[in-house]
Amino acid sequence: MSTTWYECKVKYRKTDDIGTQKVTTEPYLVDALSYTEAESRINEEMSAYISEEFKITNIKVANYAEIHPFENADRWFKSKVSLMAYDEESGKERRSNMYILIQANDVKEAYDNTISIMKNTMGDYTIPAISESPIMDVFPYFSGEEGELEQLERFNALKGSKPELVAVGDMGESIENLIEAE
Template identity: 65%
Template structure:
């Protein structure tokens, strides 16, 4: 079953670093099977996040194919990826656009993280645009099953390098 991501805009009173309270509207992303479940889930998440009253201003289906969190990153970027395929009948190239939500600290890192996210792709692709997303946080649905955790796996580059080193050592042994 494919995941449906919902963008939820929530208006609430937020205390800033200066101690000043201002009404702000923030965007969050979560996966759900319906608008009703999305509303219930964002309500629960916001209750844990703030003690203030809040209003859900908007819920809409997001057009993300995949969400890729990365450790030590604090912002979310929307990467447009054009998958290139050759149409055998006409002999022309066909492009299909997909959108990934990638966590990074800046646009350069978002580009690198998009390439990491696409490394298992067999076909050709290019990345025509990367823009910073207004999404503040992502709340994936976890059932506790290993399969669920795989779809939202935090990529830790340091541990990947360690695994590669251990694998190389096993081959040499």
């Protein structure tokens, strides 16, 4: 069964660096089976971080195919990956887009992380866009069962992984596509 991610917007009073309080709304991602479970999970997760009252203002299904955390990264980026396939019936090339949420420190690192994730892909692909996501944090599902303990450990191992550096020659066409997209 594939993972369904829900984007939950949480409104609460936040204290900034100078000590003033401001009401802010921030999006978070939770892995859940339904809207009801997403609401319950975000309440549980946020109550550990926010001592005052907070309000969930919106819950919607997120359109991420995959989530990839990386260590020493503090921001999330949305990578649009276009997979290319040849349609034998019409004789035309077809593109299908998927969105990957990547953790990185800047756009270049997000691009490098996307390349490292896609390196074992058999088909052709391009990366037409990478943008910073407003997502503040990601909460994967974990029930405590042993089979799921492996999944959580794998997710946490990905947070601890470091992307391999790609030689500049391997990125030529994709960098041109990124430059053209801007």
